[in-house]
Amino acid sequence: MEGAVQRQAGEKLIRILAFTLAISVMSATMFNVVLPEIAAEFTLSLSQVSWVSSAFLLVYAVGTVMYGKLADTYRLKNLLAFGLGLFALGSAIGLLSQQFETVLLGRIVQAAGAAVIPATAGIIPVRYFPPESRGRALGISMTGLALGSALGPAVAALLVSAVPWRWLFGMPLLTLLALPSYRKYLNETPGDARRLDWLGGGLLAGTVALLLLAIASQAWLPAAGCVLLFVLFVARIRSVPDPFIRPDLFRSRRYSLGLTIAFLATGIGYSLVFLSPQLLTHVNRIEPGWVGLALVPAAAVTAALGRKGGKLADQKGFSALFYLGSALVTACFLLLSTFAGLSAWLFSGMLIFGNVGQSFLYMALSNAISRTLPQEQAGVGMGLLAMLNFISGAIAAGVYGKVVDQGAVSQWNPLHHHAGAAVYSNLYLVLAVLHLGILTFYFMQMDRQRRSLQ
Known part of the structure; x- marks a missing residue:
């Protein structure tokens, strides 16, 4: 009986996940269409305005593994509520922005929340579907990713032809529609949060952030910092009983x-x-x-x-x-x-x-x-x-x-x-x-x- 309930919950969740993935992918890619407009409004170079996309991806990459680890300890429904709430908060900041720094802050806050979505996409098929039917679940989630990729540029072009580009920040608000369903169907037993290795997580986050900065800027200083933090991270996970x-x-x-x-x-x-x-x-x-x-x-x-x-x-x-x-x-x-x-x-x-x-x-x-x-x-x-x-x-x-x-x-x-x-x-x-x-x-x-x- 419990297995049947789990399967039914999984079927509901994977479809909700596909919708959430589609919206998040659209939100990640839509701004590429309007970078020239943002650059013109704030009198920026292409390299400067590209941080609207680069900063999003940097925080998104770091946040994905952080949420993944937290999901082994905390309830996924609570992490989703927190992440989607941050996603919406970033949207509000962007919609009200009047300076480029505020636009960038909005994108960073969006990414800090949106990172919970790819983490969830990796976890739900594993937790709610047995290996013999996991492929179909992954296929449904991939449908959401593909739809988001297809619709992102087209929807962005359609929107900016009718309204100012800041309205692109409003797209993530649609993910809040999925939150009640996540709260209803996600049912897990939390782990022991008292033993979470926050220092190890911080070292890993710093390592990844500096690596992406080194790649983007092609500079040696962040690359050296990345190597140093990675060495400290390896030493950390080998020296504590419950590493990150x-x-x-x-x-x-x-x-x-x-x-x-x-x-x-x-x-x-x-x-x-x-x-x-x-x-x-x-x-x-x-x-x-x-x-x-x-x-x-x-x-x-x-x-x-x-x-x-x-x-x-x-x-x-x-x-x-x-x-x-x-x-x-x-x-x-x-x-x-x-x-x-x-x-x-x-x-x-x-x-x-x-x-x-x-x-x-x-x-x-x-x-x-x-x-x-x-x-x-x-x-x-x-x-x-x-x-x-x-x-x-x-x-x-x-x-x-x-x-x-x-x-x-x-x-x-x-x-x-x-x-x-x-x-x-x-x-x-x-x-x-x-x-x-x-x-x-x-x-x-x-x-x-x-x-x-x-």
């Missing part, structure tokens, strides 16, 4: 390998998000508003196929979904390498393979990693996965930006014939080869080890 992250978590070979593969795959897949607008803008000469529309088909198809991918994982196993996702992503990179720059709408169609494949990869890896975690460490374990995905994306963006800035002196794909897109063609070809390397690594390590345990 238990060292034995990383002694699980399958968990560590899963994180490594997810980190690499996310970094490669981030090229689809980062390079696509650059290519369409600078090579195909597409207006910014149309760039957002060109990215909608891929996100829409990804949302439509999310549940099917989850069901495939449940029926055939997460390795089958991983191989299918890898095949789609590799095919996408090869097609983009061959036809980059020729047609914006052809590019939009080819991007569907990559977006769908990347979502399948994320579902497969999340499913595989979740099965390596003990229940009492599910929150921090999945939070670390989400945090590493953010760090991987930040590093990848820096690398791709430098490569594009340097250009290309030769063309490596003999089938590509658009000189203006040579650097993109070369990048996509290299990424296809790297993805095949990840596929081989997965087969040699994760999949072979899984088979040996059966």
